[in-house]
Each structure stands twice: as C-alpha cells, then as structure tokens.
Amino acid sequence: MNIDLLKQKLSNETIKYLFFGSLNIFIGWVIYFVNYNYIIEKENVEIFDFLTISPHIFSLLSTFPFTFFMGYFFNYYFVFKYKTDNMGKSMYRYFIACMGSIVINYILLKLFVDLFGWYPTPSQILTTCLVTLYSFSMQKRFTFKTVPIK
DSSP states (O other), X not given: OOHHHHHHHSXXXXXXXXXXXXXXXXXXXXXXXXXXXXXXXXXXXXXXXXXXXXXXXXXXXXHHHHXXXXXXXXXXXXXXXTOOSOHHHHHHHHHHHHHHHHHHHHHHHIIIIIITOOOHHHHHHHHHHHHHHHHHHHIIIIITOOOOOO
C-alpha cells in the first residue's frame, strides 16, 4: 500500500495519532520491559508489608506516569489541533479516559498472563494494541472533542 492511498483512507488527525501514539506506546513498552526484567527482576513487589503486586501488574502501573504525560502532550500539541478547551480541563478528561484504559489493560493482562499463562511482555504488547482502539475513540470523542462556541 503506497503512502498516497493511506492518506486518502485516513484523516491527517488519524495519521498523527497513529504516529505519536506509536511513539508513546514504544517508549511505554521499553519502560515496561526494563522495569519487569531488570528493575524488579520478575519478582512480586510488596508495598507496606500488606499489599503484594505481581510483577507484570506493577510494571504496568509504574509505566503509567510516563506514558500519561507524554501521550497527553503529544495529543494536545500535535494531534488534536481543533481543541477549544483549556489545558486543565482536557487533561482531566484525558486522565478519566486513561483510567478506562488502565482498567481494560489490567483485565486483559490478568487474563493473558494469569489465566492463559502467556509471557508478560508479549501480553502487554497485545493488550496495548487492543486498548489503543478504545483510547483513540475516547480521545477524539471525549478528551479533545470540538466544543461548540456560543
């Protein structure tokens, strides 16, 4: 498929979302991989001696702050140019949408790793691909929606 045909099928906004989203996802996967394999070394993480978090879930949660802020700024400054809201309001909505992504991500990781017994890093990659569909819809229709001017 040549690039002109791709541009005809996808909007400029969608192409930008795919590019910056892919960049954010790739950085998130690297952080997840390094955290899971080298920082916590595939071990459970105990917090305050009463909460134990599995390594794949802890890696997911510790990756979130990085991908949250990078993703928000990529979308705010480069992808959704028609925004009319202030930054604080759209960041709040972005946070709400991301919480939905985290819940879906958590459920799918628990399913793939704990129930199916798949390896955590490929499971996270598959999960990310599925969550991206939800995320794009939320960013376009909720976080950075066009607000009518009165």
